[in-house]
Amino acid sequence: MAAAARWGRWAPIVGVLLLALLMLPFAPAPASAATPARSPLSSASSAVFLLSGDVYPVGHYYVTMNIGDPAKPYFLDVDTGSDLTWLQCDAPCQSCNKVPHPWYRPTKNKLVPCANSLCTALHSGLSSNNKCASQQQCDYQIKYTDKASSLGVLVTDSFSLLLRNKSNVRPSLSFGCGYDQQVGKNGAAQATTDGLLGLGRGSVSLLSQLKQQGITKNVLGHCLSTSGGGFLFFGDDMVPTSRVxxxxxxxxxxxxxxxxxxxxxxxxxxxxxxxxxxxxxxxxxxxxxxxxxxxxxxxxxxxxxxxxxxxxxxxxxxxxxxxxxxxxxxxxxxxxxxxxxxxxxxxxxxxxxxxxxxxxxxxxxxxxxxxxxxxxxxxxxxxxxxxxxxxxxxxxxxxxxxxxxxxxxxxxxxxxxxxxxx
The missing domain is CATH 2.40.70.10 (Acid Proteases)
Structure with missing residues (x-):
């Protein structure tokens, strides 16, 4: 898993637990959110992103993602060890870190309902306490091995992606709006990223969602430099054809x-x-x-x-x-x-x-x-x-x-x- 804690990073994710009885600060959504429409692209391509950060002293590599309408930049810690992407979120925020950009601000019509397949996937196979507090929203709580955690609700918003075939796409993708983070000794501590980019194997992963919408194939790669930075790609047309x-x-x-x-x-x-x-x-x-x-x-x-x-x-x-x-x-x-x-x-x-x-x-x-x-x-x-x-x-x-x-x-x-x- 990711971000800052023991020796510079959160340890891998150990579970996602639904907080079924928590009354969230959101009012109920007026209608169920629709599943994002499939991209009209006729063929998949790759999206490439430059990375920042290093192993030491920053402790992680991160990417800039442009999210929302109008699109705003957010720094996300690149994590292939967990599925859920999340942003520190003013929903309003109960406990958030100081982050590089203003907290993400959702609207009620962005809520993912409990019946959505991604919510079901997020909760499946976990603790028996896996009922939504409200059918209008999908609550989540992620706990990590160093006792850090993120509590929030799933939302859907547009991501601005520039593909290698020169197409600009704005798919609607679901991610966590985290309004209660417990990181390190003090939840108000300064963080170098605004959230986390979950690139694991599950269906809630951003990569899986891009595949589902026909935008990129379910392939990713990263190249992390010893001197800091590097790049990340989604899709398979940057994969070398030999010597791998x-x-x-x-x-x-x-x-x-x-x-x-x-x-x-x-x-x-x-x-x-x-x-x-x-x-x-x-x-x-x-x-x-x-x-x-x-x-x-x-x-x-x-x-x-x-x-x-x-x-x-x-x-x-x-x-x-x-x-x-x-x-x-x-x-x-x-x-x-x-x-x-x-x-x-x-x-x-x-x-x-x-x-x-x-x-x-x-x-x-x-x-x-x-x-x-x-x-x-x-x-x-x-x-x-x-x-x-x-x-x-x-x-x-x-x-x-x-x-x-x-x-x-x-x-x-x-x-x-x-x-x-x-």
Missing amino acids: TWVPMVKSSSGNYYSPGSATLYFDRRSLGITPMEVVFDSGSTYTYFSAQPYQAIVSAIKGGLSKSLKQVTDPSLPLCWKGQKAFKSVFDVKKDFKSLQLIIGKNAAMEIPPENYLVVTKNGNVCLGILDGSAAKLKFNIIGDITMQDQMVIYDNERAQLGWIRGSCSRSPKSIMSSFP
């Missing part, structure tokens, strides 16, 4: 996540001797999280090969850090002292994880391990987060049920970036 490592997408035992199934960890081409572990790809997680056994194996392997010039030191940014003889300015100053990891998925699909894909240099000039102990964060599965996905295009192909990646620089414009991928 593809693996089947499997149903995760931990939820509706993007998972290639089991993976084995190697350090400097040597097996760490641990049991294969299930992993999920989650752009909503800043760092990579492994359960206790693989995490401890990685820490032992890294420590065993370190130069004596590196001394372990306490740094508030991350749990395990080292200092050198002088302050480091970037990971590239120190990467020679560390070996690469390899993640072997299935029989022979390999994701190379060089030091710059698991290390962070902090503002204190220390180098820190960006792989964290998932058991300490009370996670029940292993997450490949942003730090490990940097400088490679990662593709989530829901049409063919496969995940792919191909390494290349993500630090330029989308057009020039594409020249580095076949």
